[in-house]
Amino acid sequence: MKITVVGTGYVGLVTGTCLAETGNHVCCVDIDERKVNKLRNGQITIYEPGLEKLFERNLKEERLSFTTDLKEGLEDSEIVFLALPTPPGEDGSADLKYVLGVADHIGKLLKDYKIIIDKSTVPVGTAEKVHAAIAKNYNGEFDVVSNPEFLREGVAVEDFMKPDRIVIGTTSERAKVLLTELYGPYVRQGNPIIFMDERSAELTKYAANAFLATKISFMNEIAQMCERLGADVDMVRKGIGSDERIGKRFLFPGIGYGGSCFPKDVKALVYSAKEVAYDFAILDAVTEVNERQKIHLVSKIRRYFNNDLAGKKFAVWGLAFKPNTDDIREAPSLEIISALLESGASVCAFDPEAVNNVKQIFGDRINFAETQYDCIENADALIVATEWNEFRTPDFDKILSLLKDPVIFDGRNVFDVQVMEKKGFHYESIGRSSVNQPKFV
């Protein structure tokens, strides 16, 4: 099939590349000329494990192309994906100007039947708005379908190629037939395509993200209770996770959820609720708990240093909002670093992939190290902010010899409490009892 993907950011590039991988011809459109030129020249614009190989292969075999010209991008295609940003406005609402702007443009260019697919995360009712925006200028036949994307950064290729489920919101039989054919190669593992109406599909995406964010905030509150009551959140997590009704996944406490989706989508659902005169009380608390959790580690650091961080040097391992990505959107590490700088401390950071993105935010206000060990030289303490695999089994003797004092604040619970204490570290983590970590009151 010939497919157009409008918006070649995270979702657009993964979608375009993975659709080309199963033999489709995909033209990706983006207004960012620099990005398009880079991609055309074979330079991938995001770090995502496994994507580069697929990208290079499909570009070389001419199944994948890039343009800034929407008219050129739409030529001969049957299916048009919109993978455009839906950033939060001041009030938390999802800003639809990109999606509706492109829909308006598409309406002026359409000449024959196409399926326009919302892959962006959009509020309920957007498919109708997209339909209206196109119909203003085109009175031929077309369908607008809601097909939310559930991929996770860091494992995006696998999530796209072998999805748990594909949700398709449409009542058009023609669209159902074409999309069943398109997604055939991806659902052969037995995972279903779930057809529903457009509004339910749009809400499904927000419900999924809000539910997962709720799970995380809930566990962060349980961790807070553990710290006050002398219990161990790892034990509690295992204890509840083995109940199939609860499940083992997404029960890891830490320094709060970040990324381009959970924070914005939780707020957008709260806003949508307000619009229909409903107070989505749980979700306000989910956001509040997350904000608190992001600076919880800083409170522990302040307590340890008797509230005097001026002149202290901190090493930060991990900047990305999660491992295996260079994405730093809403990364908790950024808030921790800002709080340390405001208190007069200095920071040296290391991340395997995200340094260039963080440089654009902090410039020369922080230092960056080439290796995880260079980073900790002479630091008063090490802070772990992202659980990259290379941080899990480090050379502890080397850490002991490089740090000024053997002090570690671990926001991701990557190390074993007993092992750390035996090695002589002052080690504080999240929700785990330890000799060093006094009850947090």
Ligand SMILES: NC(=O)c1ccc[n+]([C@@H]2O[C@H](COP(=O)([O-])OP(=O)(O)OC[C@H]3O[C@@H](n4cnc5c(N)ncnc54)[C@H](O)[C@@H]3O)[C@@H](O)[C@H]2O)c1
């Ligand atoms: N990032 C994720 O993991 C993820 C997962 C599922 C869903 N989503 C949702 O998918 C949507 C896209 O997210 P993203 O992370 O890929 O965003 P992104 O910011 O990485 O990419 C968006 C792209 O759209 C381009 N763009 C903006 N206006 C355009 C226009 N008029 N014409 C063509 N291109 C234009 C931008 O230049 C950019 O390259 C959002 O609604 C997001 O909530 C994201």
Ligand SMILES: O=c1ccn([C@@H]2O[C@H](COP(=O)(O)OP(=O)(O)O[C@H]3O[C@H](CO)[C@@H](O)[C@H](O)[C@H]3O)[C@@H](O)[C@H]2O)c(=O)[nH]1
């Ligand atoms: O037990 C957990 C799991 C995750 N996180 C944090 O939660 C955030 C989000 O993690 P994750 O969901 O793995 O990453 P995303 O790539 O943001 O993916 C989410 O957001 C996407 C965009 O909407 C959806 O498509 C995905 O299904 C959804 O998982 C990160 O900061 C994680 O550190 C925790 O703190 N504890």
